[in-house]
Amino acid sequence: MTAPIGLVERLTREIVGTIRTQNLQPGQTLPSAKALAERFEVTVPTVREALRRLEATGSVELKHGSGTYVREAINRRILDNPHYVPVDLAAAIELLDARIAIEPGIAELAASVQGDSAVETMETAVDNALQLHTEVPAGHFHVELAKASGNRALHEMLVSLLAIHSRTQQAARFTYDRLRDHDEHADILDAIKRGDGLEASHRTRKHLESIKAAVLADWSEQSAADSSESTTTEGTEQ
Numbered sequence: 001m002t003a004p005i006g007l008v009e010r011l012t013r014e015i016v017g018t019i020r021t022q023n024l025q026p027g028q029t030l031p032s033a034k035a036l037a038e039r040f041e042v043t044v045p046t047v048r049e050a051l052r053r054l055e056a057t058g059s060v061e062l063k064h065g066s067g068t069y070v071r072e073a074i075n076r077r078i079l080d081n082p083h084y085v086p087v088d089l090a091a092a093i094e095l096l097d098a099r100i101a102i103e104p105g106i107a108e109l110a111a112s113v114q115g116d117s118a119v120e121t122m123e124t125a126v127d128n129a130l131q132l133h134t135e136v137p138a139g140h141f142h143v144e145l146a147k148a149s150g151n152r153a154l155h156e157m158l159v160s161l162l163a164i165h166s167r168t169q170q171a172a173r174f175t176y177d178r179l180r181d182h183d184e185h186a187d188i189l190d191a192i193k194r195g196d197g198l199e200a201s202h203r204t205r206k207h208l209e210s211i212k213a214a215v216l217a218d219w220s221e222q223s224a225a226d227s228s229e230s231t232t233t234e235g236t237e238q
């Protein structure tokens, strides 16, 4: 039998409270479901339901036979919807427009901060794009750029926007030229390293606008070729 929603919600909060008060960090394990059930005087299935809720937002990870682990997202304030929401072309363009609205500002901030380790991480991300495709968001240039801005809200927004984008149909079949992507990232990073915020901002805007133009061109081409196209599985690094 499923526990009443109010109980699960309350228990979920209590488990998060436990993570906070015990100062459990990402990678550390939570007490067992049985121990949590005893502590909060609920049944083990109710604890599992609460843990699955937390897992849906990436706050914890349930590893069969090994326990429940705290994950990075426990500290995120901005999250994308973990449940499937269809994204059509218009919505994909809106996502890109949102990026065009915020990422030039992010680049400008990153240029003014310029932490050594952040620059190094961005350099790695630029190089990574030429290697085999890495999953969003790890090692993604735009995510690292947002991180380098030093503003966690902007970083979380970017991670969320890119996660939503990566799940769209457009992302699955659209490939921005990998070399061009690499070169444009390198140019943005170059301006950041010089501390030229305006130029970094300008280059970021231009980069995203050419991605948008490419998505639109790709879309009309694909539409013309009707539904018999083969889906490309090549990189979606943008």
Ligand SMILES: [Zn+2]
Pocket: 141, 142, 181, 185, 207, 237, 238
């Ligand atoms: Zn890019």
